[in-house]
Amino acid sequence: MIHLGQNLGLVITGEGIENxxxxxxxxALDAAKGFYFHQPGHLQKPSGQSGRDLIHST
Structure with a gap:
């Protein structure tokens, strides 16, 4: 499946790689992500905005 996608010109990314x-x-993947590469970080709000502004922006 990886090579099929690459032969079609697609970028193939593996997700959930843990070890x-x-x-x-x-x-053979073009890109990969998961806990093996980096643990999730803490969510940080942009300075000057509240979480409410991020959800209800107009």
Whole structure:
């Protein structure tokens, strides 16, 4: 499936990669993401805006 997508000119991204074994098995991917590469960070509000402004902006 990876090579099929690449042959069609698509960028193939693997998601949910959690360990080295999975990363090694998916070396043909164009991009990859998951806990193996980076743990999620804390959500930070942009300065000068409240969370309400972000949700209800017009």
């Amino acid at each position: 080295a074994e999975q990363a090694e098995r998916l070396l």
